[in-house]
Amino acid sequence: MFNNIFGIHEQALLLRGQRVGVLAANLANADTPNYKSRDFDFDAALAGTDGAPLPLNLTQPAHLTLTEPGALGVDLKYRNPYQASLDGNTVEAPVEQAAFAENSVRYQASLAFINQTIASLQLAITGQ
Numbered sequence: 001m002f003n004n005i006f007g008i009h010e011q012a013l014l015l016r017g018q019r020v021g022v023l024a025a026n027l028a029n030a031d032t033p034n035y036k037s038r039d040f041d042f043d044a045a046l047a048g049t050d051g052a053p054l055p056l057n058l059t060q061p062a063h064l065t066l067t068e069p070g071a072l073g074v075d076l077k078y079r080n081p082y083q084a085s086l087d088g089n090t091v092e093a094p095v096e097q098a099a100f101a102e103n104s105v106r107y108q109a110s111l112a113f114i115n116q117t118i119a120s121l122q123l124a125i126t127g128q
Contacts, residue, residue, distance in 0.1 A: 006117055008046065009110040015045050015074070016107040022076065023100045026091050034088035037079040039099065045074045 022038055029035040081090040 005121075006114050009113045012046060012110045013107065013114065015042060016103055016110065018074065019103050020100070020107070023096055023103060026079075026096045027093065027100065030089070030091045030093050030096070032089060032091075035091060037081070037090045037092070037096065038076045039079050040074040040076050 019040065019042060022040065026037045026039070079090060079095075081092055082095070083092070084090070
């Protein structure tokens with residue numbers, strides 16, 4: 001009964017947390033010459049979870065491995081800029097900020113759902 005109590009929100013929360021790091025790295029490198037903006041397709045990543053954490057995707061043997069049990073591996077892709085920069089940087093701050101804000105709102109929605117589920121369970125257990 002309790003195997004999948006949080007539904008898809010558990011995996012969504014983990015993926016949204018990882019996406020925050022990717023978007024923050026893009027914003028932090030907005031002025032770095034030749035930096036290429038990265039992101040991943042959230043819907044495709046979530047569809048690939050099937051309720052289990054995604055494996056870490058290593059492309060070279062020199063990459064560091066994450067030992068955290070919740071570490072998710074997704075395929076990062078390069079974002080195509082609307083207007084290219086002369087220094088080769090593809091980060092567009094307004095686009096990144098909008099993606100960051102949207103990701104934050106959706107993270108909060110999944111977290112609210114999980115909190116509501118926990119509150120409902122506590123109410124059912126205590127009867128108050």
